[in-house]
Amino acid sequence: LGHAVLCAKHLLNDEPFAVLLPDVLLLDQESRDKNYSFSSMVGAWNHTGIGQIMVERVSSDAIENYGVADLGTQESEAFKSVPLKGLVEKPSPKDATSNLAVLGRYILPYTVLGLLETTVAGIGDEIQLTDALDELLKLDGLNAFETDAGVFDCGNKRGFLSANLAVGMRDPEMKLSIKALIQKNAW
Ligand code: G1P
16 A cells, blocks of 8 residues: 555645545445545644544454554544554554554645655565554654444455445435345345
8 A cells, every 4th residue: 555655646746635445435424424524534634734544443353454543542532633642554453552443544744655765565565554654643743533434345245245235225226125135035
């Protein structure tokens, strides 16, 4: 991910930018605006001028698949922007400092690209965006921004199927078809 972000450097002109991982679907509560979480996070950037990393709560056994936020003794709550103490990419469950996982939505200052240029390969032998962000937060600060949206990691079969069902169940016509299919119990 670090290398991929660096590949986009020539598109930027010393300006803040967003990173959105497209294999992660975010479904805000139906009562809210479609992009409520993301636009709220942009609002937090506009208000603070500090980079924002969206996080969600995940179970302890899933934490090793994600970047993990360390907030020290501070409490996180939905739609609150909280200063980060550290970020670690895919820690083992025993080393994880919280169950707040980086979910793939970031608002970042241009300076992170300079840090990425000197970031060496980390876990998985890959240049990790998380490692550059852990450096950035020590220099300029960085905030975690928790969401309560539904998050679907479409990079695995369960997440992909769940995302399709969740989106389908929000469509009145599709909802009837999905219910009928399940009731038919045709498998
Ligand atoms: C990437 C990031 C990780 C983040 C995850 C979200 O990992 O490196 O910090 O938690 O996306 O899906 P990947 O899924 O590419 O291994």
